[in-house]
Amino acid sequence: MTLAGPADPATLPAMPPRPARRLSTLRLLRVAQQNSLAACDEELFDELFVERCFFGRRFYVISDPEGIRRVLQDNNDNYPRLTWIRRVFEFASGSGMLHAEGAPWRRHRRLINPAMDHRAMLPDGPTLIELAEEMARHLRALPAGLEIDTHDAFRHLITRSAGQVFAGADRAVDPMLDRLGQYPGPYGWADLLPTPRWLRFLDRQRTTRLEAADFAPLLDRLIAERRGAGYAGRRDLLWRLANARDRDTGEGLSVAELHDEILTLGATSATSLRPMPWIWYLLATHPAAEATLHAELDRVLGGRRPTVGDLAKLVYLRQVLDETMRLYPPLPIMMMRTATEDDVVCGRRIPKKSIVGIFPWVVHRHRKLWRDPDQFDPERFAPAETASRSRYAYLPFAAGPHVCVGASMAMLQLIVAVAVLAQQFRFRLVPGRPVEPTAWTNIRPRHGMWMTVEPRTAAATRAA
Numbered sequence: 001m002t003l004a005g006p007a008d009p010a011t012l013p014a015m016p017p018r019p020a021r022r023l024s025t026l027r028l029l030r031v032a033q034q035n036s037l038a039a040c041d042e043e044l045f046d047e048l049f050v051e052r053c054f055f056g057r058r059f060y061v062i063s064d065p066e067g068i069r070r071v072l073q074d075n076n077d078n079y080p081r082l083t084w085i086r087r088v089f090e091f092a093s094g095s096g097m098l099h100a101e102g103a104p105w106r107r108h109r110r111l112i113n114p115a116m117d118h119r120a121m122l123p124d125g126p127t128l129i130e131l132a133e134e135m136a137r138h139l140r141a142l143p144a145g146l147e148i149d150t151h152d153a154f155r156h157l158i159t160r161s162a163g164q165v166f167a168g169a170d171r172a173v174d175p176m177l178d179r180l181g182q183y184p185g186p187y188g189w190a191d192l193l194p195t196p197r198w199l200r201f202l203d204r205q206r207t208t209r210l211e212a213a214d215f216a217p218l219l220d221r222l223i224a225e226r227r228g229a230g231y232a233g234r235r236d237l238l239w240r241l242a243n244a245r246d247r248d249t250g251e252g253l254s255v256a257e258l259h260d261e262i263l264t265l266g267a268t269s270a271t272s273l274r275p276m277p278w279i280w281y282l283l284a285t286h287p288a289a290e291a292t293l294h295a296e297l298d299r300v301l302g303g304r305r306p307t308v309g310d311l312a313k314l315v316y317l318r319q320v321l322d323e324t325m326r327l328y329p330p331l332p333i334m335m336m337r338t339a340t341e342d343d344v345v346c347g348r349r350i351p352k353k354s355i356v357g358i359f360p361w362v363v364h365r366h367r368k369l370w371r372d373p374d375q376f377d378p379e380r381f382a383p384a385e386t387a388s389r390s391r392y393a394y395l396p397f398a399a400g401p402h403v404c405v406g407a408s409m410a411m412l413q414l415i416v417a418v419a420v421l422a423q424q425f426r427f428r429l430v431p432g433r434p435v436e437p438t439a440w441t442n443i444r445p446r447h448g449m450w451m452t453v454e455p456r457t458a459a460a461t462r463a464a
Contacts, residue, residue, distance in 0.1 A: 012374045013282060013327055014435040018042055025054065035438040035446070036333045037361055044362045045373075049346050058354040060345075063363045065390035067346040071337060071356055072392070072400035077102075079337035079356060081402075088441075089264055091212055093256040096264035097405065107246065109405070111253060112261065115240035118408040125308035127164050128413060131157060132420035133305060139425060139453050147430050149448035151277040154417075155181070158276070161413050162269040166262075167222060168234040176215045180263065181270030183212070212263050219259050238262065271397075271410045274330040274442050275321065277449035279418060280427035281435060282324055282376050284451065289378055290426070292316055294456070297423045306419045311412075314419055319378040321414055325396035327376060330410075332361035332439050335398060360395045361439070369393045427451045 019041040023031060032039040044050055048064035062068060071079050080101045089098035097108050114120065135157045142148070159178045167173040225231055226242040233239070241261060245252050253261065283290040296316045300306075306314075335358040343350045350356065365373040370393075371380070379385070397404035404410070429435070430450040438446040 013285065013376050014437060015374065016436055016438065018045075022052065037437060037439050037443075040359065040362055044359070045365055045367055048366070048368055049348060051348075054355060058351060059357065060348075060350060060354060061357045061359065061362065062345060063358070063366050063369070064346050065369070065392035068358055068363070068392040068395070068399065069390075070343075070345045071358060072335075072398065072402065075343060076400050076402065078340050078343055080340065082336045082338055082355065085334065085336050089267065091260045091263045092216075093254075093260050095257045096260035098264050098268075099260075108253070108257070108261065109401070111244040111246060112241065112405055115237060115244055116405050116409060118412075120237075120240065121165070121408050121412050122308060124165050125311070125412065125416065128161050128416045129306060129308075129420060131160050131164065132417045134160075135417070136420055136424050139421070140455065142453060145452055147450050147452055150280055150427065150451050151273075151445050151449045154273060154276045155270075157417065158270055158273040158413065161417075162266075162409075165409055166237045166266075166269075168236040170222070170233075172218060173222065173238075176218060177266050177269050180212065180266035181273065183267040212267075215263070216259060219262055220255070222262075223255055223258050237265075265406060268404070268406055269409075270442070271330045271404070271406060274444065275324050275328060275414060276417065277445055278328040278437075278443075279320065279324050279414075280451060281429065281445075281449055282327070283320070283422070284427055284429050286376050289320065289376065292378075293320055293422055297419065301419070301423060303423070306416070306423075311415050311419065314415065315383075316378065317415060317418055317422075319381040321411070321418065322381040322394070322396070323376060323378040326364045326370075326380075326394060327374075328437055328443050329360035329364055329396050330442060331398070331404075332443050333357075333359050334441060335359065335395070358395070363393060363395060366393075424456060426454045426456055428454060 016035055016038040019031075019039070022041045022043060023039060028039050044061055044063070048062070049067060050061040050063075052059040052061065062071060086099045086101070089096055091099070094100070095104055095108065097105060097112065100108060135154075155178070159174055159181065162177045162181075163171065163174045166177065222238050223242050225233070226239040231239070241253065241258060243252065283293065293316055296314060300310055300313045337356045337358075339350050339352055339354045339356060342352050345356075363369065367373055371377075392399055397407040397410070428451055430452060433450040434447045435449065436446045437443055
């Protein structure tokens, strides 16, 4: 483990104020409801194992990679996700992967993994490249100096890209994915607290839950088409899900189960949107890294459109993406578990019913795990450094059996978008606009990410 060195706060990438001491429970709830990142106090970034108390229950924040491995991998069955976290993703049948646990979750995961692995995603690569080029044409047509919020501007690209993966040329799925991409929305107090069973009916009245139910007729049509004997369309993600069969039993997912899984995947389909504004922000504020990325793009692509075969050659681009997701993980706080039986983690006893929190926002910026943890440095993901570091110190898509099933899809979208757009443009911050990360479920810029877009040729001429 590497101790952090000193850093000048004025030069650090944006982050919310960090409490010097732990917050009282009431203050914690108030702050977390507005921005969960701002509830993480200094002790969490200094100690790898922290014990707290939350409404009478023991609460352990674990950042030690070996402890993370114990909870998320080696003994993961002992640590199901918290009920009040899971219930947010309880749709009609309650069988979606972000809600189910135990045998139902394992069955669904076996069926869905092959539909979303890297090999299954690659055929979508050429169309994703074309969609990124379409975005480039849109940016090129903007008036010079126009200020845009890159967080919102890329929402259209991510929705179109996800729609292509889900349903090919059928654009009827786009409004659903755009709405689900904002799911579940801001939290209220009830989302942060344990709820008695007799009050859980209130969950079904959440506006976002009711809106998700409105998509049932569309899902019925899409599933029926892809299960029909005369279907002649692409074997897109919905086709692969609708026709997936268990290797042991030959059974597939029921229509109700498919509804829940499609809604669940739709609710996480904007994961690749989350790092996008932060990539352009970090490149704009670190010109040396931006120049290195541009040099790699020029060397590998030579000014032409990338192909799927080029993507693996863009090594530094992948380092930039990894370092961006280290500083701004898509899901920075959500890994909360409860111990069903007593356990020992990092030599410390974890009693039954304790809460265990593993927070990528904290792990990725921990002073005992990373050199200058709040600085942007893509070289820390160079092959030699990555090989010397525990895989459980970097959790952009979680880890263990519950690792994000859509990670391959998200990375393909990100690599394609950055390869196409960074080759053609520079993004520059608008002076005077505040930049601050905030999070409920997903990370986002609190005030947007306002930037101007310059063609690289014009920017290079002015610099000369």
